[in-house]
Amino acid sequence: MTKVLVVLTNHQKFDTINRATGLWLSEATHFVNVMKNNNIGVDYVSPKGGYVPVDPGSMDSSQYDEINHRFYDDAEFRNQALGASLKPSEVQAANYDAIYFAGGHGTVWDFPNNTELGLIAKQIYDKGGIISAVCHGVVGLLSIEGDTGKFINGKNLTGFTNEEEKINELTNDVPFLAEDALKNAGATHNASAPYTKNVVVDGRLITGQNPQSAEGVGEALIDALK
Structure with a gap:
């Protein structure tokens, strides 16, 4: 059975x-x-395992x-993803065809290092699997080492932009800006209009x-798996 490992903060x-x-709910659901x-x-994993907080803003009407309603109303999702996510030590990369780093501001603290x-991500990739990420979750890519430096060095990607963080009025309240960090690691960051x-x-x-x-990341992943 094809299987994807979803990483949550x-x-x-x-x-x-x-x-x-915490987690921006829709980026998982x-x-x-x-x-x-x-x-x-x-399957769901987090840096520490166990409880995954949900950003209250992502639960706004x-x-x-x-x-979001269908997943949050589902006891299995709440228990497995939000209540009892796996620890990295409980994960075997060989069991997965892809990994997905979901976002939320929490990730900028516990994903990059x-x-x-x-x-785990590198092992999945090295056996022919796919690495995927969205929004602030892209900072999880900073934890992946490549053959010559960071895995993302020289790669084309996107992620939450400096402009979007400015719109959020949180530029000075995060430890670093995702777009800047990706560029500093050698990636080519491709941005579109904010929140499109x-x-x-x-x-x-x-x-x-x-x-x-x-x-859209999910749909692209399905195409790649085919």
Whole structure:
């Protein structure tokens, strides 16, 4: 059975302001919905395992669409993805055909330096699998080492832009800007207009710019798996 490993954040709050964060819900649900519609199995992992916080903003009425409602109303999703995600030590890369780093601001704290997740991603890729990510989740790519430096060095990709962070008014409240970090690691960052769908495919690397791109990343992954 084809299977995808979905990576979620454990980080629940901003360090500099009194504000909760975590997973941006649709970046998991919209992607996983595509997987389920194509009979692709999914497991969930996080840097620490266990509880995955959900960013309250992603539960706002403007964001809480039918797909979010259906997943959040499903006890299996809440228990497996949000309540009892796997630890990296519990994951065998050989069991997966692809990995997907979901976003949310929490990821900028616990994705970039997680060597265990980076190694799992590299092992999946080295056996012919696919690496994918969306929005702030693209900072998980920084944890992956390549043959000559960072895995993303010289690759085309996208991710949450400096402009989008400025619109959020959070530029000074994150430890770094995702777009800058990707560029500093040697990647070519391709941006579209803020909060519009943008999916970039570079071989077996698939990335999306923002929450509006999560479904598109899933669809591109299905095409690549075929």
